[in-house]
Amino acid sequence: MKIAIIGTGYVGLVTGACLAELGNRVTCVDNNSEKIQTLNSGTIPIFEPDLEEIVKRNVNAKRLFFSIDLPASIRENDVIFIAVGTPSKENGEADLSFVEGVARKIAQHSQNPKIVVEKSTVPVETGRRLQALLTSHNGNKTRFEVVSNPEFLREGSAIHDFLHPERVVIGTNSESARAKMQELYGPLNSPIIFTDINSAELIKHASNSFLALKISYANAIANICELTGADVEEVTYGMGLDSRIGKQFLRAGIGFGGSCFPKDVDAFIRIAKQKGYSFGLLEEVQRINAFQRKHFFEKIKKRLGSLKGKSLAVLGLAFKPNTDDLRHAPSLDLVPWLQKEGALVRVFDPVAMNPARLKFDSLPNVQFCADEFEAMNLADAVLILTEWQQFKELDWEKANAVLKKALIFDGRNLFVPNRMKQLGFEYISVGRDAL
Numbered sequence: 001m002k003i004a005i006i007g008t009g010y011v012g013l014v015t016g017a018c019l020a021e022l023g024n025r026v027t028c029v030d031n032n033s034e035k036i037q038t039l040n041s042g043t044i045p046i047f048e049p050d051l052e053e054i055v056k057r058n059v060n061a062k063r064l065f066f067s068i069d070l071p072a073s074i075r076e077n078d079v080i081f082i083a084v085g086t087p088s089k090e091n092g093e094a095d096l097s098f099v100e101g102v103a104r105k106i107a108q109h110s111q112n113p114k115i116v117v118e119k120s121t122v123p124v125e126t127g128r129r130l131q132a133l134l135t136s137h138n139g140n141k142t143r144f145e146v147v148s149n150p151e152f153l154r155e156g157s158a159i160h161d162f163l164h165p166e167r168v169v170i171g172t173n174s175e176s177a178r179a180k181m182q183e184l185y186g187p188l189n190s191p192i193i194f195t196d197i198n199s200a201e202l203i204k205h206a207s208n209s210f211l212a213l214k215i216s217y218a219n220a221i222a223n224i225c226e227l228t229g230a231d232v233e234e235v236t237y238g239m240g241l242d243s244r245i246g247k248q249f250l251r252a253g254i255g256f257g258g259s260c261f262p263k264d265v266d267a268f269i270r271i272a273k274q275k276g277y278s279f280g281l282l283e284e285v286q287r288i289n290a291f292q293r294k295h296f297f298e299k300i301k302k303r304l305g306s307l308k309g310k311s312l313a314v315l316g317l318a319f320k321p322n323t324d325d326l327r328h329a330p331s332l333d334l335v336p337w338l339q340k341e342g343a344l345v346r347v348f349d350p351v352a353m354n355p356a357r358l359k360f361d362s363l364p365n366v367q368f369c370a371d372e373f374e375a376m377n378l379a380d381a382v383l384i385l386t387e388w389q390q391f392k393e394l395d396w397e398k399a400n401a402v403l404k405k406a407l408i409f410d411g412r413n414l415f416v417p418n419r420m421k422q423l424g425f426e427y428i429s430v431g432r433d434a435l
């Protein structure tokens with residue numbers, strides 16, 4: 001199949017590479033010529049395990065191409081995926097101007113029928129709007145079949161998630177588009193759900209918001225644990241064994257971040273409001289998520305007293321491990337808060353140092369360290385903000401020797417408290433210490 005993917009961000013690039021891997025001829029298009037040049041020279045602009053290898057393999061096999069020529073890519077392909085960004089507007093609504101801009105171009109440059117696949121996360125009813133926009137801007141010259149095909153991949157395991165999905169969701173009212181999508185995704189041997197466009201769009205928002213809700217629920221339980229002396233790890237383990245609840249996304253900590261959950265929960269609340277439903281449940285999810293960061297910060301201040309002149313080693317800046325993505329990461333709040341209180345903040349992340357420099361370079365008293373041990377050297381406390389495997393496996397005895405104080409604030413509950421105690425640490429985590 002000949003496919004154009006418009007937008008080579010996370011979703012677009014992974015989708016393009018994986019569809020090429022399945023044997024299709026894919027052109028990934030972007031209006032950022034620097035990015036396209038970088039990709040054409042074999043460099044991947046984001047950190048994502050296995051992506052580079054799969055891109056290289058498919059470029060060499062002449063199945064994957066990168067281009068800035070949008071009109072030609074539209075003309076030459078029959079299936080066109082829209083994977084451009086849908087950032088949040090000031091009021092939390094999704095900004096659809098990029099999606100609509102691309103749709104206008106598709107309408108303008110299409111000379112034969114096209115299947116237009118909405119891959120970006122969009123509010124319910126966007127597909128319907130796209131269909132009208134495509135038709136009106138093309139003067140009814142050609143036929144467009146709109147498909148909603150939401151993406152469920154996670155950063156850090158994006159390739160695996162794309163190639164081994166638990167479900168593929170296809171929303172369309174066209175029989176021929178349905179057959180084309182079956183042909184495209186059939187080789188994955190995963191369940192394919194065919195539904196209408198509105199339902200497909202809602203499946204995406206409802207799923208992300210439900211996962212965010214699970215996390216906030218676990219975090220609320222963690223706060224009750226702190227007030228009662230219970231251990232949130234024990235509680236969520238006990239809950240998760242019930243298959244009706246499930247173990248995943250019950251990890252308490254300093255809350256969710258990333259480019260999806262915060263934005264999608266916000267957008268879902270707005271959509272509901274516009275339609276006349278007040279989604280108070282999701283507003284509480286946001287409130288709990290914001291509280292987790294503040295509460296962690298307050299614990300640090302409470303234990304250390306004044307932070308003025310204290311040296312704090314911050315381990316982990318990315319919003320989660322295996323990515324260099326800092327969007328909505330807890331570090332974006334915590335590092336400036338600590339620095340404003342007069343602390344010397346010595347930060348380290350295994351892969352997110354470059355994006356972190358862009359964010360924190362202008363802040364006084366933030367130092368970028370080459371590794372964990374440099375960050376911890378003579379520190380008054382260690383703060384773990386991201387659950388990188390290498391922090392789990394760190395030689396904590398060696399760490400204890402370089403620290404000024406053997407004090408750890410663990411925002412991700414990486415360790416068993418008793419083990420850390422045995423190693424000589426005062427260990428403060430989430431939902432496991434009575435206040």
Ligand code: UGA
Nearest residue numbers: 151152153154155215249250251255256257258260319320
């Ligand atoms: C999320 C969804 O998991 C994907 O299915 C979806 O496709 C994607 O959004 C999207 O809409 O594009 P992602 O944002 O990459 O994927 O990351 P997750 O692994 O879901 O983690 C999100 C946040 O939740 C992270 O900050 C993570 O630390 C936090 N989290 C996750 C917890 O605090 N506790 C948990 O138990 C699980």
